[in-house]
Amino acid sequence: MTTSYNLKMLRVNLTEKSIKTEILDEALAKKFIGGRGLGTKILYDEGVAKVDPLSPANKLVFINGPLTGCNVPTGGRYMVVTKSPLTGMIASSNSGGVWGARLKYAGYDAVIVEGKADAPVYLSIHDDKVELLPAGDLWGKESTVVEEILKEKHGKDASVLNIGPAGEQLFELACIMNEADRAAGRSGVGAVMGSKMLKAIVCASTRTVIEPFDKEKLREVVTESLRKIRENGVTGQGLPTYGTAVLVNIVNNIGSFPTRNWQESYFADADKTSGETLKEKYLVKQGYCHRCPIGCGRVINLNGKTVGGPEYEPIWAYGANCGVEDLEAINEANYWCNELGLDAIGAPTTIAAAMELYQKGYLKDEDCDGVPLVWGSAKAIVEWTKHMGYGDNKLGRLMASGSYRLCDHYGVPEFSMSVKKQEMPAYDARGIQGIGITYATSNRGGCHVRGYMISPEVLGLPEPLNRLATEGKATWTKIFQDLTAVIDSSGMCLFTSFALGAPDYAGLLNAATGTNYDVEGVLKVGERIYNIERLFNKEAGMVAGDDTLPKRILNEPIPSGPSKGEVSKLNITLPQYYEVRGWVDAFPTEATLKRLDLL
Amino acid sequence: MIEIRLFATLRENRGKILFFEPENFRDADSILHELNIPASDVAILLINGMHSQPRDSVKDGDVIALFPPVGGG
Numbered sequence A: 001m002t003t004s005y006n007l008k009m010l011r012v013n014l015t016e017k018s019i020k021t022e023i024l025d026e027a028l029a030k031k032f033i034g035g036r037g038l039g040t041k042i043l044y045d046e047g048v049a050k051v052d053p054l055s056p057a058n059k060l061v062f063i064n065g066p067l068t069g070c071n072v073p074t075g076g077r078y079m080v081v082t083k084s085p086l087t088g089m090i091a092s093s094n095s096g097g098v099w100g101a102r103l104k105y106a107g108y109d110a111v112i113v114e115g116k117a118d119a120p121v122y123l124s125i126h127d128d129k130v131e132l133l134p135a136g137d138l139w140g141k142e143s144t145v146v147e148e149i150l151k152e153k154h155g156k157d158a159s160v161l162n163i164g165p166a167g168e169q170l171f172e173l174a175c176i177m178n179e180a181d182r183a184a185g186r187s188g189v190g191a192v193m194g195s196k197m198l199k200a201i202v203c204a205s206t207r208t209v210i211e212p213f214d215k216e217k218l219r220e221v222v223t224e225s226l227r228k229i230r231e232n233g234v235t236g237q238g239l240p241t242y243g244t245a246v247l248v249n250i251v252n253n254i255g256s257f258p259t260r261n262w263q264e265s266y267f268a269d270a271d272k273t274s275g276e277t278l279k280e281k282y283l284v285k286q287g288y289c290h291r292c293p294i295g296c297g298r299v300i301n302l303n304g305k306t307v308g309g310p311e312y313e314p315i316w317a318y319g320a321n322c323g324v325e326d327l328e329a330i331n332e333a334n335y336w337c338n339e340l341g342l343d344a345i346g347a348p349t350t351i352a353a354a355m356e357l358y359q360k361g362y363l364k365d366e367d368c369d370g371v372p373l374v375w376g377s378a379k380a381i382v383e384w385t386k387h388m389g390y391g392d393n394k395l396g397r398l399m400a401s402g403s404y405r406l407c408d409h410y411g412v413p414e415f416s417m418s419v420k421k422q423e424m425p426a427y428d429a430r431g432i433q434g435i436g437i438t439y440a441t442s443n444r445g446g447c448h449v450r451g452y453m454i455s456p457e458v459l460g461l462p463e464p465l466n467r468l469a470t471e472g473k474a475t476w477t478k479i480f481q482d483l484t485a486v487i488d489s490s491g492m493c494l495f496t497s498f499a500l501g502a503p504d505y506a507g508l509l510n511a512a513t514g515t516n517y518d519v520e521g522v523l524k525v526g527e528r529i530y531n532i533e534r535l536f537n538k539e540a541g542m543v544a545g546d547d548t549l550p551k552r553i554l555n556e557p558i559p560s561g562p563s564k565g566e567v568s569k570l571n572i573t574l575p576q577y578y579e580v581r582g583w584v585d586a587f588p589t590e591a592t593l594k595r596l597d598l599l
Numbered sequence B: 001m002i003e004i005r006l007f008a009t010l011r012e013n014r015g016k017i018l019f020f021e022p023e024n025f026r027d028a029d030s031i032l033h034e035l036n037i038p039a040s041d042v043a044i045l046l047i048n049g050m051h052s053q054p055r056d057s058v059k060d061g062d063v064i065a066l067f068p069p070v071g072g073g
């Protein structure tokens, strides 16, 4: 029977220099969909939760969803799943571009990388021909340089995924890049790749289509999904025209736009860094991932060079959060994150933490290598991003380990605006109560895309919720988290969820793979995925108190602006959340595990 | 004065920030009318940073922010 899974995985052991093809069990794949869900299940079963993240015992899974490579809107995404060196818990970072689809067309649902090479290598996949090749000449080189060299060698249609100097030096903020500006950005996945001395994976394929289970049915549901995406104001107009950075003005105008390392939450100069300004001054054209009808990407002009532009998150993190109003400097700093392989949320939020350390006297001028970490310094955000990525001075290396380790080093971990040691993104949980539950309970630490409560609480989608209220937020968060787990595991982009809902994803998965999900069924798989991640974290040593927010968010009211006086009411919402999840003290009960077929 | 902040496509041919005399306006809807913006084009209407409806009243000193459908993450 045809299915959009290849039912084949590669297992590459770098210590033994061996490459094997394994069969992927179809029933197991369907139980966890693929991507984030299946990747976590594989690692959990193989005992990875207990290992040292930067040791050869850690494993790195590059994994597609069943819709990756299919003719479905945004069907081109892959996940990198591993144990995070930043959080010590599960890492699963999602990326677009075309790399995931190339892997799928080459014939594999996943690549599992184990062990550690004794010298830099890269993996070349071209259909059945899979080989490890020396990468000594690539080591130390920036992302687009590596891409250019490998495309020259393997053909222009080959897709290249790689780490920059940050990953090579095992920095906890290192990411994995593909197609120059697409990133599996968070949780330090690039450091794990660096610890294995694996510089890049090149993927090329002869095949360019995936046969689904039911071609006619898939065409029908895709037509309907495309119609919804085109007619939806966000996916049909807002994102294509202004990109994600259109949020700058909205979130600032509700006074929940963290400013100067969350000491305030309104930035008077926000509009100078907005999506509107980016479009007016720097936009060259939209950027698209594989099979994407939305094109939220920004291709911009940076000093005469055409490069990938910043998303909302880095614009906020380098902008308001560092007190910087200079959009050109933000564009440049973001470019260096991509070139050097740094998480474009973690790196700038750590610079913001360093600026608070400087403001309060913990960091001195003599620590700053001639570029003081003062609020609003355009020079500081660019230069310190380079120091972090290249690791060319002491403070830069310490900063590249993330804000928690940096602030802890100076005895003030509370200046790190992180959850489970991963930095929180661009929405103040004091002024938006539901997103605080998402941050606190996200299995990979501070993160907005594990249950995007901004959608109902700020954008009013699918229906408006009062952002300051706590009532009902626990249930909403759980549903958003479970649906997100489905989307992340399917191979589609989360941004489609502004227009599509659970029935659409169930329909697409059923037509592609032959499953028979209804809405309840597909959300149950999402819940199963959320719970297996939690089991991974438990085995990795997570404790109940880890589901929390920084003291500043819980105890220090927003000092001014439209959300003045607000703090997070996590003390009310967290117990409610555990109840709707069927968890006690942060972990699933036996009854919950049984209900989800996890026992 | 009532301060009106316009964003994204709503800025086209209107500008970014406008100030209106409060006497002439009772509610947000009357402001939309003056600006020739159909209520259906406004996805988010903030009065002093709080999500509001066109029927909600406005007064001197209020800041009104208007957004078309937008999103991201």
Ligand code: SF4
Pocket (backbone or CB within 6 Å): A074, A096, A097, A287, A288, A289, A290, A292, A293, A294, A295, A296, A297, A493, A494, A495, A496
């Ligand atoms: S919406 Fe944006 S991030 Fe998502 S697939 Fe399209 S271009 Fe990529």
